Amino acid sequence: MQATIITIGDEILIGQIVDTNSAWMARELNKIGVHVYEIISISDDRAHILSAFAKAEQQSDIVLVTGGLGPTKDDITKKTICEYFNDTLVLNQEVLDHVVRLFKEYVKAPMVDMNKDQALVPKKAQVIMNEYGTAPGMWLEENETIFVSMPGVPFEMKALMRDSVIPRIEKIGNLPFIHHRTILTAGQGESTIATRLEEWENNLPAHIKLAYLPSLGTVRLRLSSRGVDKDFIVNSVAGQIQELYTIIEDVIVGESNDESLVHAVVQLLKDKNLTVATAESCTGGKIASLITEIPGASQVFIGSTVTYATQSKIDMLNVDPAIIEKYSVVSEQVAIEMAMKARLKFKSDFAIATTGNAGPTQGDSDAPVGTVYIGIATPLNVYGLHFMMGNHRERVVQKTINKALELLQKELIEM
Amino acid sequence: MQATIITIGDEILIGQIVDTNSAWMARELNKIGVHVYEIISISDDRAHILSAFAKAEQQSDIVLVTGGLGPTKDDITKKTICEYFNDTLVLNQEVLDHVVRLFKEYVKAPMVDMNKDQALVPKKAQVIMNEYGTAPGMWLEENETIFVSMPGVPFEMKALMRDSVIPRIEKIGNLPFIHHRTILTAGQGESTIATRLEEWENNLPAHIKLAYLPSLGTVRLRLSSRGVDKDFIVNSVAGQIQELYTIIEDVIVGESNDESLVHAVVQLLKDKNLTVATAESCTGGKIASLITEIPGASQVFIGSTVTYATQSKIDMLNVDPAIIEKYSVVSEQVAIEMAMKARLKFKSDFAIATTGNAGPTQGDSDAPVGTVYIGIATPLNVYGLHFMMGNHRERVVQKTINKALELLQKELIEM
Numbered sequence: 001m002q003a004t005i006i007t008i009g010d011e012i013l014i015g016q017i018v019d020t021n022s023a024w025m026a027r028e029l030n031k032i033g034v035h036v037y038e039i040i041s042i043s044d045d046r047a048h049i050l051s052a053f054a055k056a057e058q059q060s061d062i063v064l065v066t067g068g069l070g071p072t073k074d075d076i077t078k079k080t081i082c083e084y085f086n087d088t089l090v091l092n093q094e095v096l097d098h099v100v101r102l103f104k105e106y107v108k109a110p111m112v113d114m115n116k117d118q119a120l121v122p123k124k125a126q127v128i129m130n131e132y133g134t135a136p137g138m139w140l141e142e143n144e145t146i147f148v149s150m151p152g153v154p155f156e157m158k159a160l161m162r163d164s165v166i167p168r169i170e171k172i173g174n175l176p177f178i179h180h181r182t183i184l185t186a187g188q189g190e191s192t193i194a195t196r197l198e199e200w201e202n203n204l205p206a207h208i209k210l211a212y213l214p215s216l217g218t219v220r221l222r223l224s225s226r227g228v229d230k231d232f233i234v235n236s237v238a239g240q241i242q243e244l245y246t247i248i249e250d251v252i253v254g255e256s257n258d259e260s261l262v263h264a265v266v267q268l269l270k271d272k273n274l275t276v277a278t279a280e281s282c283t284g285g286k287i288a289s290l291i292t293e294i295p296g297a298s299q300v301f302i303g304s305t306v307t308y309a310t311q312s313k314i315d316m317l318n319v320d321p322a323i324i325e326k327y328s329v330v331s332e333q334v335a336i337e338m339a340m341k342a343r344l345k346f347k348s349d350f351a352i353a354t355t356g357n358a359g360p361t362q363g364d365s366d367a368p369v370g371t372v373y374i375g376i377a378t379p380l381n382v383y384g385l386h387f388m389m390g391n392h393r394e395r396v397v398q399k400t401i402n403k404a405l406e407l408l409q410k411e412l413i414e415m
Numbered sequence: 416m417q418a419t420i421i422t423i424g425d426e427i428l429i430g431q432i433v434d435t436n437s438a439w440m441a442r443e444l445n446k447i448g449v450h451v452y453e454i455i456s457i458s459d460d461r462a463h464i465l466s467a468f469a470k471a472e473q474q475s476d477i478v479l480v481t482g483g484l485g486p487t488k489d490d491i492t493k494k495t496i497c498e499y500f501n502d503t504l505v506l507n508q509e510v511l512d513h514v515v516r517l518f519k520e521y522v523k524a525p526m527v528d529m530n531k532d533q534a535l536v537p538k539k540a541q542v543i544m545n546e547y548g549t550a551p552g553m554w555l556e557e558n559e560t561i562f563v564s565m566p567g568v569p570f571e572m573k574a575l576m577r578d579s580v581i582p583r584i585e586k587i588g589n590l591p592f593i594h595h596r597t598i599l600t601a602g603q604g605e606s607t608i609a610t611r612l613e614e615w616e617n618n619l620p621a622h623i624k625l626a627y628l629p630s631l632g633t634v635r636l637r638l639s640s641r642g643v644d645k646d647f648i649v650n651s652v653a654g655q656i657q658e659l660y661t662i663i664e665d666v667i668v669g670e671s672n673d674e675s676l677v678h679a680v681v682q683l684l685k686d687k688n689l690t691v692a693t694a695e696s697c698t699g700g701k702i703a704s705l706i707t708e709i710p711g712a713s714q715v716f717i718g719s720t721v722t723y724a725t726q727s728k729i730d731m732l733n734v735d736p737a738i739i740e741k742y743s744v745v746s747e748q749v750a751i752e753m754a755m756k757a758r759l760k761f762k763s764d765f766a767i768a769t770t771g772n773a774g775p776t777q778g779d780s781d782a783p784v785g786t787v788y789i790g791i792a793t794p795l796n797v798y799g800l801h802f803m804m805g806n807h808r809e810r811v812v813q814k815t816i817n818k819a820l821e822l823l824q825k826e827l828i829e830m
Contacts, residue, residue, distance in 0.1 A: 010626055013451045014595070015442025016637070017628075021431050022456070027430025036428045038463075041437070041454035044626075048453075071606040072627040073616065091449055114606040132807060155807045171657070180429070189522060191486040191529040201488065211425055211459075212487040213432075220430070264793055276603075277727075284707025285700035288721040292699025295775055295808065303727035306703045306719035308712070312761055316718060316731070360710055390521065392547055392570045395711065 001036045001175055004056035007041040008049060008077055010066035021066050021157055023165075028166055033175035033226065034062065057145045062169065064320045067152035068412065069135035071114040078122070078138075081149060085140060087122040092136070095119040095127060099134045118374050121186070121323060125149075128164045132156045137164065177230040181237055183221045183244060184261070185251040186406055190214040193221070196248055200240075207233075208240060218261075218402060253406065254413070259403045262290045267298035268412040269350075276408065277346035278304040279317055279338040281329075282356035282372060283400050287315035292372075302346040317341040330355050330367035332375075339375030343382075349364075350411065351377040352404045356389070357394040372400045378411050416449045416590055417755040419471035422456040423464060423482035423492055424567060425657040436481050437571055443581055448590035448641065461482055464495045464771040468601040468658060472560045477584065479779040482567035484550035486529040493553075494538070496564060500555060502537040507551070510542060514549045540564075543579045547571045550632075552579065560669065592645040596652055597628075598636045598659060599676070601821060610635070611663055615655075617621030622648075623655060633668075633676075647820065668821065676820045677705045684715035684765075692761030693719040694732055694753040696744075696789060697771040699813050705816065717761040722753070745770050745782035747790075750799035758797075765826065766792040767819045771804070773811040787815045793826050 005025055011017045016136045019041055026036045027096060036384055037059055042048045049068075056063040068077030096119035118134040121127055128137030128148075135151040137160040148165055150157045169175075190212050194201070213220040223240055223412055225233045232322060245252060254264060269276060278287045288304035291297050306315040311331045315319050319337045327333040338353035356372030370391050375384045387403060389396040420440055426432045434456055441451045454475055457463045466485075471478040483492030497504055511534035518526045536542055543552030543563075550566040552575040563580055565572045584590075600608060605627050609616070616625055622642060625771045628635040638655055640648045654667040660667060669679060684691060703719035706712050722728040725744045729736050734752045742748040753768035771787030785806050790799045802818060804811040 010624075010632075011628055011637075012438065012638075013441055013454065014639075015440070015446045015451075017440040018433065018435050018438040019454075023427065023430040023433040025430070026428055028630055030429045036457075039428065039434075039456035044451075070627060070629065074624075074626045088814075109604055109607050112606050112610040116575040131808075132805075155809050156802075159807075189524055191527050192524050194487040194529055195527040209489075211489045213426055213483060214485065222426075224425075224429075273505055279722075280700075284712075285695075285703030285721065286707075288700030288705045288723075292701075292721070292723060298723055299700075302722035302724045303731060304700055304723075305731065306693075306700065306707070306717070306721070308707060308719075309717045309761075310704075312718035313762055315762065316720065344723075345730055347730065390519075390547070394570045395547070 001060045001061045001147065001169075002037045003029055003057065003064060004036050004037055004060040006037045006052050006056055006063060006065045007039070007152070008044060008065065009041075009044045010074070012041045013043045013386060019287045021152065024154070024158060025064055025066075025161060028161055029169075030178055032166060032170050033178045034169060034225075044074055044076055046076060046080050046083070049077065050084055053084050053147070057143065062146040062148070062164070065149045066157055069149065069151045071118055071134070077149060078120070081125075081138070081140070081147070082122050085122060086126055086141060087124045089120040090123045092119050092121045092127050093105045094117065094258075095121065098129060102134060128160055130156055130160055131163075132159055139165075139168070154167065162405040175213055176226045176228055177283065178224070178226045178232055179233045179237055180222055180224045181241055181255065182223075183241065183252055185219045185221065186249065186253045187251045190219050192250065193219055193248060197244070200243055200247055204240065205236065208237060215402070218406070252351040254409065261402060261409065263294060265405050265409050265412065266291060266297055268295045268409065270296070272412065272415055274412070275300050275302050276350040276352065277302045277342050277348035279342035279351060279375075280304060280306050281308060281313070281338070281354055282358045283354045283397055283404070284308065286401055287352060287354070287404060288346060300349040305342060313338065316402070317345060328366060330371055330373060331355055332373050332384035332386055335373035335375030336382055337375070339377035340382050340386070343377040349379055350374075350408060352408055354400050354404055356396065356400060358368075358393045358400075359391065360393055370396055372396065374400065374404050374407060376407050376411060378415075416478045416584075416587075417452045417474065418444055418449050418479060419452055419475040419728045420454045421467055421471055421480045422454070422567070423459060423480065424456075424460045425489070427456045428458045433514065435621070436567065436569055439569070439573065439577060440479055440481075444584075445593055446583050447581060448593045449584060459489055459491055461491060461495050461498070464492065465499055468499050468562070472558065472787065475560060477561040477563070479580070480562065480564045481572055484564065484566045486533055492564060493535070494729060496540075496555070496562070497537050498573065500537060500539055500557060502539045505534040505535045505538045505717075507534050507542050509544065510536065510551045513544060515606060515698045517549060539630045541717045543575055545571055545572055545575055547577075554580075554583070570612050575742070589641055591641045592648055593639070594648045594652055596635055596656055596670065597638075598656065598667055599669045600634045600636065601668045602666045603634070605634050608634055608663060608666065612659070615658055615662055620651065623652060630817070633821070654715060669824065676824065677818065678709060680820050680827065681706060681709045681712055681715060681826050683824065684712070687830055688689055689764040689827070689830065690717050691765040691767065692717045692757050692763040694757035694766060694768040694790075695719060695721050696723060696728070696753070696769055696770045698812055698818045698819070699723065701816055702767060702814065702819060703770070717763040720757060728753065732760060743781060745772055745786055747788050747799035747801055750790030751789035751797055752790070753790035754799070755797050758792040764794055765823060766790075767823055768792075769815050769819055771811065773815075774806070775808055785811055787811065789815065789819050789822060791822050791826060793830075
């Protein structure tokens, strides 16, 4: 089964918002064995919507459409769906009741006609109720292609997908088993690893695909396969992974089934019943915010201080001002102090600290742009490490986050 | 001038990464008057790349391609470009020298043949040097359409765009003037505002387009126009904005030329020479990390505590345990305490505090999921406000961030 995702909205084409929906939908479809062939973003333009629908219908078994379902005039998806399917809009009472209820419970403003129009749906469409919003999902089938239209608000779309669309697609059946395994490596570049793997890669069976996913400081190797025989697929991929370990064991730091490094770290902390706190300077709270994005993080995450200003390192963490004076605020000694003091203040098992100069301007220290120190405090040890993270602010911050989590992961694995 | 953006990479189609490049590129193109017609994401597949190129060529004056330029076997963009343009790869000495230099300076691992292959470029291509990486940009012209191929690593692509591609497109000339103004509103829903604006909207001149951009707690109204006469465009949009103010002045909270709320807040702090700190519980450091993403934020942002665990509110902020005991950790009183104590501890002019239950599980308090208290401490005042932010974790956190920044913005405007 092959899918096309269409995202409708001027705001995407002028770059006012980042389309995060498509990646999420692609991941969910992939999990159940639906192959996403293409993702298309187009504006709220009738002719363009119609031509995208026609192209998508031709190349896919299922077309997932998001966006353009708001009550205002610039939202024309529903009207254009009607035109495409040669259909008319009819009032759906269940949706209307739901909209009325939402207004009573949450909006508290009087409903206007426009809101009632949210209950108009194409006659041929099967309505999928949207618990979190006024625009319903719509499921249409024609010429053997399924069209599903959903609102663009991420959590509304996600709930519709999770509760209704995905289960319905699964029921259609005939889905192959799709299997990915992703190996995390650190310490060598993509090309060095690829050279070491060349012979192995050349001998990979045709049904297994290898991808290199370099990101800052790490390279992930993803093996993918699909087919009807689940056991065969899983075992043959596992066999290749085993070979991989014998060739590049020195750079493999772990495996994650498409979970991120931060997921892996949180899971390790949970498994080992340990806690962490962070003291962040150049990463500005991003490590904390990544960790707290994971539901259930409160079991393992105690808290964080973002000590952006030098003085706040003293005020909040009791970093010894003499150490800052002697070694400067971007130094191994300060990273160690921050980690140690954060661990004590938060009463956590582990603490991560970052201090550095991410650029573009010089900041409170003489350290050149890209200089970063990461401090790690464990129940057994405390140390600081020096890194040069390159010359670009985004890269410096992202590399620092990855490196800090990687260091913590290593400590946790050995714990 | 019309553009198509093509993003190449299996990792996008299986949802392993979110494509943030396209939005950024679209925004930059838009600024210089290039209309982005479509954004297409496809996999690393020869046939699909070729058909996407053909479609894009047909519908655009310029095609911007990212991804698939890595040194490993799964990256086939360069080879496929050669096939599409009926071209061959030749060694570019300047690129080779650059790759060698990057390896010496940053990688410190020995170069392998694969890295040298990064210096192979299509004969017809004009090379655009990539300061931050080994894959060069490539500029090709054929049949009146320009193709630009760039690496998918965001900051490499951004540097290429900013330093070379955008200036070159501008030089081609003949670009219309594109103008957007975005009005921020708060307090009423999209449909209520649309009803109030109906008559005005119906009378909008054809060259001005209106879009409603609802996000959590706010609705932005974007007016867009394009044309050759800059003064005419700017004045006619300004005239409509003026009318807008007379109709819905009560809900307008500000204007931003597509800058975000956090940008506006940081700018206000800079303008007024004031500082802020945050004490975050349910927002987990996200307010701090948003603020510190803005270059120059160190002038106005002192720091943050993320006090996720109840005990850490006491340890880090000296929140009075008796107050937590009496009112519970999710309460107006604790929000006030957190803001007040954060302001004192960080010695900042303002402090924002958040405490709430974002769900999905209950956490350290009895408050139902969605309950949030925001505390604001200013040089003149300290107060806490209660909100019900809905029943979805993402929504609760995002709404809380927006509301907190909005409250701070209001205080700053009045300061």
